[in-house]
Amino acid sequence: MVENSNDTEEFSFSAFSNLPFYKQVNARLLDLADVGRQRRIIDLGCGTGGVTKLILERLQSAKETVIFAVDHSASALRDAVAELGGRKDAVIRFVQSPVQNLKTAINGDVDAVVYCNSIHYVPDKKTLLSQIREKLSPNGILAINTSFFDGSHPPESEEFYRRWLMRSLRILKREHGMSPDASQKVESRQHLTADEYESLLQDSGFRIVKSEVADIDVPESGWFHISGFKDWIEGVMPGVPLETGRLALQKGLRQVFEERELTTIPRRWLSISAARA
Numbered sequence: 001m002v003e004n005s006n007d008t009e010e011f012s013f014s015a016f017s018n019l020p021f022y023k024q025v026n027a028r029l030l031d032l033a034d035v036g037r038q039r040r041i042i043d044l045g046c047g048t049g050g051v052t053k054l055i056l057e058r059l060q061s062a063k064e065t066v067i068f069a070v071d072h073s074a075s076a077l078r079d080a081v082a083e084l085g086g087r088k089d090a091v092i093r094f095v096q097s098p099v100q101n102l103k104t105a106i107n108g109d110v111d112a113v114v115y116c117n118s119i120h121y122v123p124d125k126k127t128l129l130s131q132i133r134e135k136l137s138p139n140g141i142l143a144i145n146t147s148f149f150d151g152s153h154p155p156e157s158e159e160f161y162r163r164w165l166m167r168s169l170r171i172l173k174r175e176h177g178m179s180p181d182a183s184q185k186v187e188s189r190q191h192l193t194a195d196e197y198e199s200l201l202q203d204s205g206f207r208i209v210k211s212e213v214a215d216i217d218v219p220e221s222g223w224f225h226i227s228g229f230k231d232w233i234e235g236v237m238p239g240v241p242l243e244t245g246r247l248a249l250q251k252g253l254r255q256v257f258e259e260r261e262l263t264t265i266p267r268r269w270l271s272i273s274a275a276r277a
């Protein structure tokens with residue numbers, strides 16, 4: 001998919017990916033996979049480069065390292081280039097490609113693949129994991145995390161999502177005279193359990209090195225900024241113009257947080273590091 005217009009840039013992932021709690025989640029994943037000592041690293045589904053930046057910070061030898069930052073979104077990559085393109089201390093190659101074309105998108109093998117908060121987008125995970133395995137050198141490492149898995153919503157958070165959605169839809173109707181268009185709903189993603197992710201990795205030729213589920217308290221700023229991300233708006237409010245969807249979601253969020261005197265909402269993050277078996 002190639003986006004040529006600039007109109008999605010203001011609905012980018014950048015503000016969310018720079019939040020301290022989110023950086024910590026990803027830094028933990030990089031710790032689990034000991035990322036930094038490798039020479040050739042792929043940042044798969046790199047988005048606006050938030051994780052690429054974290055990888056750069058921990059390189060042992062930036063001069064000898066190449067990072068391939070891969071994403072299919074032209075607007076996300078433009079943001080990433082604007083943020084990191086001027087770095088002279090390490091080589092970053094920005095590659096616009098669907099992750100499903102990894103085999104041809106990057107020449108040669110790599111020592112690590114970092115894949116943050118993006119694997120849940122891909123329906124055929126088995127084929128993708130096989131491709132990733134092929135790209136890895138012997139003993140190469142794969143690091144994956146996601147907060148979209150079966151088990152990511154603690155039961156005590158369900159009420160929040162219900163209230164937030166109801167409130168935002170009411171605002172959308174009353175203040176903008178609109179409703180989501182169910183016919184434009186993005187295909188719902190299949191959420192695997194943590195065990196299913198592990199089995200899938202093993203079936204695809206990986207050995208699990210570490211796997212953990214962490215309880216993360218997501219602050220209001222997290223929900224606020226994710227409400228400005230194109231994929232989130234389209235998922236929750238299909239067919240609604242992005243700016244209108246953003247306004248309704250952010251206003252609904254503020255109201256629910258205020259009324260319930262909330263400070264954070266818990267979410268679980270699955271992080272797995274796996275070595276090529």
Ligand SMILES: C[S@@+](CC[C@H](N)C(=O)[O-])C[C@H]1O[C@@H](n2cnc3c(N)ncnc32)[C@H](O)[C@@H]1O
Pocket residue numbers: 013017044045046047048049050051070071072073076097098099100115116117118121122
């Ligand atoms: C939630 S963002 C995460 C970005 C980054 N990894 C981070 O954590 O800051 C997900 C990214 O995956 C990208 N993406 C989703 N499906 C993809 C696909 N099939 N091929 C390439 N990129 C994809 C989106 O464009 C988006 O930039």
